[in-house]
Amino acid sequence: MIRTQELDHPTLSESGGVRYLHFGTEWIQGAMRIRKPSELFLAYTQQMMAWLLFLTPSKEDKLAILGLGAGSLLRYSLKHTPCQIDTVEWNPAVTSICQAYFRLPGNVRSHITHADAGLWVCDPQQRGQYLALMVDLYDGEAQGPVRDSLEFYQGCYRSLADQGIMTVNLFGSHHSFEHNIEHIRQAFKGRVLLLPEMDEGNQIVIAFKGSVLSLTTQELLDRAEHVQVKYEGLPAVRWARELLSQRSVEQLDV
Template sequence: MDEPTLSEEGGVRYLHFGTEWVQGAMRLRAPAELVLAYTQQMMAWLLFLEPTRKEEVGILGLGAGALTRFVLKYTQALTVTVEWNPAVTAACRMYFRLPAPARSRVEHCDAAEWVADGRNAGRCKALMVDLYDGLAQGPVRDSVQFYQDCHRALSDVGVMTVNLFGNHASFPRNVANIRTAFGNRVLQLPEIDEGNRVVLAFKGPALDVTVAQLLLRAQDVEARYRLPAVRWARALLAQRGRIMSLSV
């Protein structure tokens, strides 16, 4: 298993897995802030869903706990985070203010086994997939079967977001596999400077979303969560012919 290491610069603490690749970050004076642009994009499912206090958001890959901290602070949802390496969880508890388990559960196992487990079928309203090792050479779980199991882990109406590298050989394979698993109901956000590209995949009844509806929702998300949601919405509207999304 990769051993977690730390670095700090400009008031931000970073998590690494023994290499220079950043696996997560936390601003020391604002722990719930999403420092890395791709982690902000991973929350783009908020354009389509608003989880209740009884619903669960799933996170595959703990990293520095940024997504877990954000969801717990800014939504009512419960979280379940699946992390392969207990040392990462220990580092998060010691150095990255991983929240107490009142609304947050960490389960230590292989993410592919977790989503394949029938006990987790229909469990998550939203599912965020960020599975990289220390080499960061594409996701470590990316088969059609894996994404089909992710689809099954979503509730009847749900959204998955996946962190991919746009300029990498793994990107077209992952997008193709996600399209197969989710019946081609897939949208992409623009690649950011670091090379990350977040893909959204949808499960549930297909509905037409008007420009006005999506932009109004984006304005609400931007105001409430301080995320660049209007920019995301405009990028998704450029793919309007592909939008078969969910009621907000």
Template sequence: MSKKIKKMAWAPATLSEFDGVRFLHLDSIWVQGAMRIRKPQHLELEYIQRMMVWMLWRDSESLREGHALQLGLGAAAITRYCHKVLRMQTTAVEINPTVIHACRIWFHLPEDDKRLTVYNEDAARWVADAERMQTVQVLNVDLYDHDAASPVLDDEAFYANCFNLLADGGLMTVNLFGRDASFARSAARIAAVFGSDQVWSLAPTKEGNTIVVAARGVAVPEREELERRAANIEAQFDLPASKWLRLVRPLPMSIINQLKAEPQT
């Protein structure tokens, strides 16, 4: 069973289906996740595929190694993928128990086993636990409320705890809205913690989702090596890694200049 937090009132998880795809909602029209019913391990949404861009920063020998953590379960797409396809040690943290229940019933999320643990807990408290420091190699952060307007955890203290969770060489991806004014603030907070030379972003999807990648002490490979890794990912996992590579860019100078202008604490 999932490890639980105190009972509270939560926005209920609801479902819709269209053209062979099942969607998760939180009592609103906004999509919180999706699964192609006949291909449950396929990553259906483009921004969810891009959350896997961390794979470019890992060589083929270590691609499947380590502990993958998902903050915000959604329709469990990344959690299923890390557990079932990559076969990594996988953990998910989700505050809303109705989401976990819906994922177990409707989105092929398996029960906990020796490689999978789902916590019904507050992600802010979970990542702040000092006993978990440097225990994670891959961290995926997708924390939005039922209105899907902005991240519910988005301050420097939270990102500092995320940094502390990562082992040396660890990688974090974060879903942000790149066409929203909050993107620059969020990216600047991440860069303030990880360092601007350890943070990159992808161009926004057509829906406006921008994936930010942050690393803890990762040396960026040469372009030829990244191209080899992209080709390997495409061949093994049928993910559009070559497209990711074309879309990855350093943080805009406006954000870096904003960091330089702010007083250091």
């Protein structure tokens, strides 16, 4: 699983008060509203925080982000959770450009490792460490995740704590979608939910480890209302309703 491709060269663009990260192509790898750097500007990055519908982070917990992008998830998580956050980024140039242009915060709770995420999740040191794992691994071509094997997702599963959740950014209309879903289902024993595909084509997968979470419709909606009030900019009630409509059940078991 050694990564051999050349490092992508990060580039910038700006429009309407928003700064975008690219890898030398038109594909957007991340974005930041310049006047509100901690905001999750792209809708799919908001959905990457959907694990908050089911788990409440504490200062004893750790989060992991695989793929720094423009640093949106890291900035948001540092502002809105008390957790220690480990970020894995393959390309040191991405970290440098985030520090220079995307207000990447220096924080004692944040640690960035430059490594192949596929190797990192298989390191025994990561086993059982993380409450939530947010996975967004794309190169300049943005043609499906660069890490998508069953072995990779099994490593993600092992990296989670006894009770943990992984969110993954996929492209619903891309040919890579089906085999990613199959590998995630195998690694997470079928405990998978999907949020609806976004206009941009992104579709977020939520995968669960640990004891089964059983929530009545009202419990899930109440929790979603709490998340929506507490965590700035997250349309959690809409997420909860979308998940419930897919199942058409009075109780959501995941």
